[in-house]
Amino acid sequence: MTRTPETPLPSPKECRRLREAQSLSQADVAAALGVTRATVRSWENGRTTPRGTNRDAYVRLLAGAEEVTPHQENPAPALVGAATGPVQASPDRAEPAPEPPSETPSASELAPEPDPELGPDPARGPELSPEAEPEPLSPSLTPDQAFDALYAFCAPALVRQTYLLTGRRELARESVECAFQLAWHRWPEVAMDRDPAGWVRATAHEFALSPWHRLRPRHRNPEPPPAAPADRALLDVLLQLPPVYRRTLLLYDGVGLDLPETAAETEASTPAAANRLLHAREAVATRLPELAEPKELHRRLAEVASAERLHAAKPTTVRWGGEQRARHWTRAAIAFTVVLIGATTLTLRTAPDHYEPPLAPGATVHGVPPRVAPGPLSAEELALRAKLKGETVSGPERLVPEAG
Template sequence: MFFLPEDCPVTPRQAEASLTPAQAFDALYEFCAPALVRQTYLLTGRRESARAAVERAFELAWQRWPEVARDRDPAGWVRAVAYECALSPWHRFRLLRRPDPPPADSADQALLHALLTLPPAYRRTLLLYDGVGLDLPETAAETEASTPAAARRLMHARAAVAARVPELADCDLLHRRLAELASTDRLEAAGPKAVRSVGELRARRWTRAAIALTASVVGATTLTLRTAPTHYEKPPGPAQAVRGVPPRAALGPLSDQELALRTKLHQEAARGPERVVPLPR
């Protein structure tokens, strides 16, 4: 398996068995991060995106360290998450950056361009099989595909690369050229302590956000329970015409007594005590 340092003093499994959680994480990070950044660069073609994806993968690994530490292959767990982050749309379009300068060598440019023109699933399959060195069942498991589907992706990816760079039709040469392309640039990630700190900070922020969201939901539910009716209220029925009411009569002509009273009222003064004090009979 290439991309891994040959003189590493400790393996991830040894680190898990003999070190504290923080020391084991740091050992795994130092063991895998440099090579993983170079691998992820072949997936994205962007150096900063590769670094960000790998650092995010290790942040998630630290947040779930008991699960990752007990995993059969901690390095594979982190690699799978890093690849997912690198190929996810939110990561690719999160920031608008200027394109990275291409490799100086024209052969490296042609190979990187051929890789980036492949569909993401094909690119990932080719990198895992011909780059990292996984066998076909492991490649299929990591890409969440069946073994025949992974084999078809691998054959199509090799054919597409060979069509653009004919000399890479030889699988051994393709394997060697992928290793050389990944090792051309000195790509490094942040230190393990910084990654752990950022991961813990993000975990605290997400915890606070979850608590705030839960509190708001509980408050809204309580308000709804206090203001909602406690019994069924039958809606009012449709309007109905009232029957049996006599029609409203029109005013008829005034009688002689009413005419005399109206004339008297018109003759009286508009203001004065005589309007409020009753006259003696």
């Protein structure tokens, strides 16, 4: 069977230029193709490429040759398509067509319906993830400026996400700071990553959910819960979920990641992530029936996170802290190396320089009479001993021959 060649696709940068030349937004392209805006963003960033009918329709739309058919002609669910970057659930998140029931939950069972009220609202406070897409960083930016731009874009929302994961304000701020400090320490690697924000988010979530925090004295006592009873009830339900279920629910229904990206970030397969999401939603709906709808759950997650006035530290403070931590670790490594070298030198100086065979164990010798103690002296021996004692100390007198 001969495989049909794929339609030539311009470069990601050229795709974006063609879209902007026609005065089309990413939301317009997503609505025309029946995919999510995150998928279009992923195509323009070069992370993924469209395939099949999506590829042909995308090329025709960029070329402006004809009108693209609506989503009904392309029923492929967008949430189980190519992995995309972090976006916020919004009206641009299109709904896939229903699929036959199967053992693995379909995307139509998981995706929330579009809600025009999920956009940014100044009265409600910031969302879990920023709505606006960050502009590409200029190549002329210095590493400090690029890091500060990434921090200013991601840190505020990331602190609120981490608070929903842990229920602890100080731990949320500490997790985000440690994640960005590690990012600054590995900045060449992070700067070249396809999704620096996702790299930092995954690091912060993993640090926040580490079980070793239970051993820290200040984390043994619970922090004050939210003031509003509804917020307190939702946070209590979230904290009762297993950590991996809580993280999956937050990434999909709170941050707005697609199902494949949620599975990749939680290091699980897509069916496993779907099952975790369904179980987490079921647990929340059991305790709070009014949050059975995904769009309502997303709205309440954003409200609970926004109610807490969590402020991240300044980027300069984070960079300085990361550099100080790197210096401390460097000095500790140097000190350990010096101690190791000293111990090795002392061992070489004091260790024996030649082989000394071990002494053989003793063996029993047969045929030798045992040693016995002397018995009582006879009369002659007693007389001799008395005679010797009576002579001078210098010894017996010398025998001198007499003249004849």
